[in-house]
Amino acid sequence: MRVLIVDDEPLARARLAALLQECEDVEVAGSVGDGEAALTMLAQTHPDVLLLDINMPGMDGKALAARLANRLRPQIVFCTAYEAHAVHAFDLGAVDYLLKPVRLERLRDALKRVRQRLDAQPHEPVGWLHARVRGEPIRMALDEVICLIAEEKYVIAHRGGDQLLLDDSLRQLEETYPDQLIRLHRNCLVPAHRLIGLKTLADGRVLARLAGTDFSPEVSRRNLPTLRKLLRMS
Known part of the structure; x- marks a missing residue:
């Protein structure tokens, strides 16, 4: 599973990357600090899932998730310090909502949910x-x-x-x-x-x-x- 980390805080990105190294069958496709950079990386790396912060400068996490709604890949897992956005996050089709600091077991659970959703859906048609x-x-x-x-x-x-x-x-x-x-x-x-x-x-x-x-x-x-x-x- 290819994972793209999107968070404007370098320390938060580094922590998530370290946690992902403890997860089986996971590859970090990239790590970026805002939504526009994420769109560029999406076009280049085609990740399976985004670990996505919400409060970011420019295009924030909710705007990026709305842009990607109804697509099989990438799936969205929000990683944020705020509980208040949880309902909206699931309205946007997020697989999971992790509160910072993210714990390893919760991250593993979220990635397991992503795999289950991807396996349950038909393959995305390719143009x-x-x-x-x-x-x-x-x-x-x-x-x-x-x-x-x-x-x-x-x-x-x-x-x-x-x-x-x-x-x-x-x-x-x-x-x-x-x-x-x-x-x-x-x-x-x-x-x-x-x-x-x-x-x-x-x-x-x-x-x-x-x-x-x-x-x-x-x-x-x-x-x-x-x-x-x-x-x-x-």
Whole structure:
């Protein structure tokens, strides 16, 4: 089981990492200090569970959990010093709610609950895109994609350090994955989990901030209200 620790206190992250070393079949996928950094790590490491603090600067734990609601992975285990958020935490679908300082046995119990929930649910459907490399067809997972950009008659998938030519149009892809892809511009789609914020430039243009990359594609005025609503909901 891959675990991502999300807490703005370095000592709390270090303590959780030490406790996880005492748990069987557990790997620490990463350790970050806020919700936006967590979204970036999610896109890169695909953990099974988040050990998530609630009170953090920027995107707090509740906002991050709301963004990830209804997904099989990652599951959420809140780790906080405050009891008051427990009801809301379970409303957000959290598996467990641990009070700091977290005890080893409670952590083991929480991870056991995560395993049981994952085992009881069907496998999360994986979105696959059909691309070509030097004329040969390949498949690539939608989670790997940073953005999809239409250029003349083709659609280019930007994935990490490379770019792949796709067989489908942006409209076909948007219709196939309506809950996973969002439109920034008539020539650009991005996976919804990549969107972490917006940036307004001095000239009035708005750019999208995407997890896992410094690339910031422009957002059209037509699509801007939808994106702002999505970010407020998360």
